[in-house]
Amino acid sequence: MDLASRIRQLGFRKWYERQLIDCHLALTTCFLCAITVASCLEAVSFAEFGWKPASLLAGVFAAIGLGWYSWHRYITVLQRAEAYGSHSSCPACNTYARFEILASGHAAEGPYLDPKAGSLPYPWLRVRCRKCGAAWRMPD
Numbered sequence: 315m316d317l318a319s320r321i322r323q324l325g326f327r328k329w330y331e332r333q334l335i336d337c338h339l340a341l342t343t344c345f346l347c348a349i350t351v352a353s354c355l356e357a358v359s360f361a362e363f364g365w366k367p368a369s370l371l372a373g374v375f376a377a378i379g380l381g382w383y384s385w386h387r388y389i390t391v392l393q394r395a396e397a398y399g400s401h402s403s404c405p406a407c408n409t410y411a412r413f414e415i416l417a418s419g420h421a422a423e424g425p426y427l428d429p430k431a432g433s434l435p436y437p438w439l440r441v442r443c444r445k446c447g448a449a450w451r452m453p454d
């Protein structure tokens with residue numbers, strides 16, 4: 315499901331809240347992976363070779379991989395949430411997160427093409443305030 319459909323379905327507040335929960339679960343996973351790496355490295359003993367040191371090292375590498383993925387997910391989800399969250403108040407009446415989505419698309423397409431938006435990895439949303447009717451684009 316694309317971003318505009320998801321925000322239409324949940325509403326911006328719930329979408330934003332879920333993004334923050336999602337990214338902080340990823341941060342918690344990353345932290346637990348760091349603890350796993352430290353504890354496995356402490357338990358590894360190369361004095362005797364066998365399944366135990368090999369499985370501990372495999373656990374270390376798995377935890378490093380999962381931790382790196384979780385850190386990357388934390389950063390990307392948080393950046394996306396903040397990119398939309400920082401433009402979720404109406405510029406005319408300052409009402410937070412009460413808007414309807416008029417149109418959406420990717421940075422390189424659509425009638426709201428902006429040269430500086432070419433570097434944005436997120437789709438743009440053209441929204442209208444439900445309170446005063448002002449329209450703006452997010453993220454900008």
Ligand SMILES: [Zn+2]
Nearest residue numbers: 404407443446
């Ligand atoms: Zn407004």
